[in-house]
Amino acid sequence: MSDDDVRPAQPAPAAGEEVVRLVDLKRRFGETPALEGVSLTVRKGEILGIIGRSGAGKSTLIRCLNGLERPDSGEVHVEGREISRLSEGELQPLRRRIGMIFQHFNLLSAKTVEDNVALPLKIEGRPKAERRARAAELLELVGLSAKAKAYPSSLSGGQKQRVGIARALAAGPALLLSDEATSALDPETTRSILALLKDINQRFGLTILLITHEMEVIRSIADRVAVIDAGRIVEEGPVWSVFSDPQSEITQSLLGGIRPQLPAAIAERLSPVPGREAILRVDVAGDAARRPLLAELGAAVPGRFRLIHGGIDHVQGEPIGSLFLGIAAKDGQVAKSLDFLTARGARAKVLGYV
Numbered sequence: 001m002s003d004d005d006v007r008p009a010q011p012a013p014a015a016g017e018e019v020v021r022l023v024d025l026k027r028r029f030g031e032t033p034a035l036e037g038v039s040l041t042v043r044k045g046e047i048l049g050i051i052g053r054s055g056a057g058k059s060t061l062i063r064c065l066n067g068l069e070r071p072d073s074g075e076v077h078v079e080g081r082e083i084s085r086l087s088e089g090e091l092q093p094l095r096r097r098i099g100m101i102f103q104h105f106n107l108l109s110a111k112t113v114e115d116n117v118a119l120p121l122k123i124e125g126r127p128k129a130e131r132r133a134r135a136a137e138l139l140e141l142v143g144l145s146a147k148a149k150a151y152p153s154s155l156s157g158g159q160k161q162r163v164g165i166a167r168a169l170a171a172g173p174a175l176l177l178s179d180e181a182t183s184a185l186d187p188e189t190t191r192s193i194l195a196l197l198k199d200i201n202q203r204f205g206l207t208i209l210l211i212t213h214e215m216e217v218i219r220s221i222a223d224r225v226a227v228i229d230a231g232r233i234v235e236e237g238p239v240w241s242v243f244s245d246p247q248s249e250i251t252q253s254l255l256g257g258i259r260p261q262l263p264a265a266i267a268e269r270l271s272p273v274p275g276r277e278a279i280l281r282v283d284v285a286g287d288a289a290r291r292p293l294l295a296e297l298g299a300a301v302p303g304r305f306r307l308i309h310g311g312i313d314h315v316q317g318e319p320i321g322s323l324f325l326g327i328a329a330k331d332g333q334v335a336k337s338l339d340f341l342t343a344r345g346a347r348a349k350v351l352g353y354v
């Protein structure tokens with residue numbers, strides 16, 4: 001299919017313009033605050049990941065964005081238009097500017113794959129021939145042309161989500177909202193669906209806002225990440241930057257599974273009382289992660305040290321990493337090593353002693 005096919009039917013904002021802007025969004029359910037003043041923007045062509053634990057407010061945020069929920073206060077701008085006070089009738093055309101994909105796919109079981117994909121166009125009253133042609137193009141895009149006449153029950157989870165993606169793109173949306181779209185899929189299928197989303201984003205400049213509770217999803221495809229906790233955005237920034245230096249406890253905890261951790265056998269023996277060997281955590285990003293830091297440390301600071309665990313990863317093409325070092329706690333070697341590593345742009349701290 002050509003680039004024109006996924007371009008929105010109405011004029012879209014210029015590159016870098018805000019597709020979504022939320023301003024101080026608040027929503028309570030009785031005594032329960034779901035959103036406590038959320039402000040964020042999504043710019044054209046970017047993939048913003050919103051991550052948070054269960055109950056953090058993610059679904060409420062999405063529902064405010066597509067007009068299914070009205071905030072108590074604050075503003076929801078989609079393509080420059082404030083939508084939070086619009087009537088149902090006024091919301092209908094705007095909802096077409098937002099495609100959605102869901103954890104459980106939400107396909108109609110009594111309709112064929114191609115009819116599911118064409119459904120948004122049928123609702124718009126577009127002619128049958130156009131619907132057929134568009135469904136065929138989209139099914140080709142998601143690699144499912146052979147399944148056009150099949151019913152959803154005969155598809156795998158990954159195939160169902162591909163149909164969901166094709167359907168979400170049918171009306172040429174300005175924004176794709178992904179609500180835990182890979183949470184029900186196995187890791188390999190998850191990777192293929194995320195690769196498809198990234199491909200669509202890069203080829204057509206489609207703006208994507210994805211909601212997830214998995215950092216791996218953010219790491220794979222998002223440009224920016226916003227961490228939501230108890231109805232507030234607690235941290236936001238480019239993915240590599242947040243991953244390399246997470247500020248909030250919740251972000252650190254969400255990253256726990258994918259950042260190197262001190263091996264349990266050593267963590268259990270760790271003591272705050274200075275002993276034979278100091279255990280250091282050294283976090284590096286950008287230039288500090290590109291240099292031969294350990295060789296330089298060995299040459300600059302005399303004494304014995306060992307690499308216990310860690311490595312360098314690449315996120316959005318930026319090297320970031322965490323290293324755990326054991327350094328002999330004598331002759332000032334620990335203090336000299338800390339000074340040296342800090343001067344080289346690393347973040348180094350003593351976790352304890354063994």
Ligand SMILES: Nc1ncnc2c1ncn2[C@@H]1O[C@H](COP(=O)(O)OP(=O)(O)OP(=O)(O)O)[C@@H](O)[C@H]1O
Binds near residue numbers: 052053056058059061
């Ligand atoms: N309709 C509702 N009535 C009452 N409380 C609600 C309602 N919707 C959400 N809440 C509450 O608001 C808070 C935020 O819920 P929300 O569903 O937005 O979180 P979430 O991050 O999407 O969680 P999950 O990942 O489990 O879906 C929770 O405390 C939830 O119990």
